[in-house]
Amino acid sequence: MEPILFIVFGAIAVGGSIMVVTRRHPLASALYLILTLFAVAALFVLRQAHFLAAIQVIVYAGAVVVLFIFVIMLINVPESRLPVERLTGVRFLAVIVAGLLILEGALVARRFGLAGTPAADSGSVEAVGRALFTDYLLAFEVTSVLLLAAVIGAIALAKKKI
Amino acid sequence: MAIGVKKVARPRQMSGGETLYLLEILRGLGVTMGHLVRNVFRQENIATIEYPEVRRVMPPRFRGLHRLMRRPDGTPRCVACYCCATACPAVCITIVAGESPDPAVEKYPVRFDIDMLRCVFCGHCVEACPCDAIRMDTGWFTPPEHTREKLIYTIDMLLEK
Amino acid sequence: MSGLFDLVVSVVRVAVMLAFTLSLVPILVWAERKGAAYIQDRRGPNRAKILGLTLGGLFHPLADALKLLFKEDFIPDGAHRLFYQMAPMFALAPALMTFAVVPVGPPVVIAGREVALQVADLNVGILYIFAISGLAVYGVILAGWASNSKYPLLGGLRSSAQMISYEVSLGLSIIGLVMVFRSVRLSEIVASQGTLLWGIVPKWGVFVQPLGFLLFLVAVYAEANRTPFDLPEGESEIVAGFHTEYGSFKFSIFFMAEYVHMVVGSALIATLFFGGWQVPYLADSGFVLPGGAALGLPGPLVLLLRIGAFVGKLLFFAWLFIWVRWTIPRFRYDQVMRLGWKVLLPLSLANIFVTGLVLLLIGGGA
Numbered sequence: 001m002e003p004i005l006f007i008v009f010g011a012i013a014v015g016g017s018i019m020v021v022t023r024r025h026p027l028a029s030a031l032y033l034i035l036t037l038f039a040v041a042a043l044f045v046l047r048q049a050h051f052l053a054a055i056q057v058i059v060y061a062g063a064v065v066v067l068f069i070f071v072i073m074l075i076n077v078p079e080s081r082l083p084v085e086r087l088t089g090v091r092f093l094a095v096i097v098a099g100l101l102i103l104e105g106a107l108v109a110r111r112f113g114l115a116g117t118p119a120a121d122s123g124s125v126e127a128v129g130r131a132l133f134t135d136y137l138l139a140f141e142v143t144s145v146l147l148l149a150a151v152i153g154a155i156a157l158a159k160k161k162i
Numbered sequence: 163m164a165i166g167v168k169k170v171a172r173p174r175q176m177s178g179g180e181t182l183y184l185l186e187i188l189r190g191l192g193v194t195m196g197h198l199v200r201n202v203f204r205q206e207n208i209a210t211i212e213y214p215e216v217r218r219v220m221p222p223r224f225r226g227l228h229r230l231m232r233r234p235d236g237t238p239r240c241v242a243c244y245c246c247a248t249a250c251p252a253v254c255i256t257i258v259a260g261e262s263p264d265p266a267v268e269k270y271p272v273r274f275d276i277d278m279l280r281c282v283f284c285g286h287c288v289e290a291c292p293c294d295a296i297r298m299d300t301g302w303f304t305p306p307e308h309t310r311e312k313l314i315y316t317i318d319m320l321l322e323k
Numbered sequence: 324m325s326g327l328f329d330l331v332v333s334v335v336r337v338a339v340m341l342a343f344t345l346s347l348v349p350i351l352v353w354a355e356r357k358g359a360a361y362i363q364d365r366r367g368p369n370r371a372k373i374l375g376l377t378l379g380g381l382f383h384p385l386a387d388a389l390k391l392l393f394k395e396d397f398i399p400d401g402a403h404r405l406f407y408q409m410a411p412m413f414a415l416a417p418a419l420m421t422f423a424v425v426p427v428g429p430p431v432v433i434a435g436r437e438v439a440l441q442v443a444d445l446n447v448g449i450l451y452i453f454a455i456s457g458l459a460v461y462g463v464i465l466a467g468w469a470s471n472s473k474y475p476l477l478g479g480l481r482s483s484a485q486m487i488s489y490e491v492s493l494g495l496s497i498i499g500l501v502m503v504f505r506s507v508r509l510s511e512i513v514a515s516q517g518t519l520l521w522g523i524v525p526k527w528g529v530f531v532q533p534l535g536f537l538l539f540l541v542a543v544y545a546e547a548n549r550t551p552f553d554l555p556e557g558e559s560e561i562v563a564g565f566h567t568e569y570g571s572f573k574f575s576i577f578f579m580a581e582y583v584h585m586v587v588g589s590a591l592i593a594t595l596f597f598g599g600w601q602v603p604y605l606a607d608s609g610f611v612l613p614g615g616a617a618l619g620l621p622g623p624l625v626l627l628l629r630i631g632a633f634v635g636k637l638l639f640f641a642w643l644f645i646w647v648r649w650t651i652p653r654f655r656y657d658q659v660m661r662l663g664w665k666v667l668l669p670l671s672l673a674n675i676f677v678t679g680l681v682l683l684l685i686g687g688g689a
Binding site for chain 3: 027028031034050051053054055057058061062063066067069070073074076124125
């Protein structure tokens with residue numbers, strides 16, 4: 001059952017992300033991005049990471065993409081005036097890089113082997129919370145300082161006079 | 163008149179409890195619930211008139227649909243003098259006169275149509291009528307119809323009202 | 324055998340929940356119209372008849388649904404065809420999905436097996452609710468954008484900004500509750516609300532987290548796009564907002580989504596802050612009052628009382644949605660933003676801080 005679901009959601013994620021970069025209108029891209037994020041959340045669920053899946057949907061699909069869409073709708077460029085990209089070189093490079101990435105992933109998996117099925121409760125809120133506040137406390141705190149810096153930076157950019 | 167300075171009453175400063183809104187919202191909810199409960203149990207405050215079943219009683223001088231009066235013998239009182247059609251600002255009255263069989267009466271209306279869609283209910287026809295043949299005291303207004311033709315009232319309809 | 328049993332139980336649970344949620348919609352539409360009428364000293368719907376019965380206008384939602392079902396289904400010229408058609412589905416589906424984790428009663432034993440009276444008892448229950456309800460905004464946004472018309476676009480814009488602002492407070496207002504009950508699983512939260520606080524007051528969320536309850540209530544109203552936060556519709560300013568260009572059954576799906584949101588929102592308020600299916604002083608064996616008096620009741624009656632209590636609480640809060648709608652006028656847009664960011668957000672953060680402090684002092688945390 002799990003391999004089938006993995007293939008289905010993996011295919012949705014890959015197909016969705018291809019649609020994200022090929023759609024002409026940014027709003028369509030943003031909507032396919034939601035689909036991709038959703039499929040990735042489903043992959044998280046398959047790896048027992050329920051908490052991560054929920055957070056993925058809340059933060060990315062529920063907030064970040066809404067913000068994207070807000071900006072896209074606020075600017076609201078009519079379809080006839082959308083810029084046409086002619087970056088064939090970059091696209092060609094992107095395909096090569098993607099191929100290399102897949103190759104690298106395959107090599108890493110071959111070298112170190114695939115991780116087994118994680119324990120059923122390893123992705124629960126309690127487990128993630130415990131790991132976050134014991135083993136990874138430093139990283140957690142550094143990340144929060146980073147976010148604080150970003151917030152202050154945003155205020156400094158937005159407000160002319162403080 | 164000299165231009166003076168008018169003091170405009172500013173909304174007073176809200177007190178602490180009012181700026182919190184919560185208590186005021188609760189009071190508002192109380193008001194609406196009061197209305198609801200009162201109307202569920204006693205319907206006398208409801209202003210709605212259940213139209214087709216209950217009809218509003220019009221004031222006595224309300225100018226409603228026209229009616230044509232009859233003589234005691236049942237013939238129309240109208241003598242087809244065209245006074246009403248002349249007075250009508252909306253030109254909604256069409257009269258075709260005919261010779262009356264009654265020797266005491268000169269003419270009678272063969273046709274007397276009022277186009278209710280054109281009528282402005284001004285009452286000039288009633289004022290103009292020399293023999294009180296047309297009145298607007300039915301106390302009712304033009305009902306809705308599906309076709310325009312149904313709203314051209316003929317003499318028979320006007321006599322029956 | 325056990326696989327079949329599980330399958331049957333799952334299907335029945337999904338069917339019952341779906342039927343329950345959707346059948347509440349016409350009742351709420353009726354309650355809204357009739358309630359609004361009585362609040363405004365009118366009579367409200369009372370014309371639709373079946374066999375000469377009007378039942379106080381209860382057939383009007385049915386007549387409306389039939390009318391909308393048989394109206395011409397059109398797509399406006401210049402609309403984005405795919406997204407225009409998808410928008411109503413995006414609006415309704417998340418609202419229905421959220422109800423899956425709400426427990427309507429205690430676990431019951433059927434044929435020797437324990438069956439939870441909720442569709443899915445996820446271990447990330449509350450987070451699942453936030454994840455799914457956050458997606459409901461896409462229906463509004465898609466409708467606003469795909470209609471290719473200015474008023475829907477404005478409605479979609481307002482909706483997206485409002486949703487981001489209030490989702491933050493919605494999430495943070497719950498944290499205090501999660502800290503007190505020490506679980507994000509809704510069945511556990513409800514179960515722990517059955518105990519008594521200081522031996523008298525039921526340990527409901529509203530008594531341990533009064534501020535959290537208020538914040539959550541306001542945020543839920545904003546998330547459900549109900550007055551005083553119905554700016555995406557704002558009929559006095561932007562015609563009908565996001566569904567201006569919608570007609571026939573597509574419109575009615577938006578309409579249904581709004582009421583399903585109300586049902587889900589009320590179910591969440593009842594579950595998180597008012598003890599869900601718990602009845603005060605009602606234990607498994609019967610009523611046990613703090614004074615020591617007890618009244619034994621048979622098991623099935625207790626179960627029925629508890630499910631009835633949940634439905635009753637749900638209906639009360641659904642009615643509160645309606646009641647508030649006909650009491651309070653709509654906020655102005657800047658007022659909505661100020662309330663969201665300058666009042667609700669700091670208050671919810673303070674609530675978390677104070678809750679943590681109190682838990683630390685009385686040793687409830689650790």
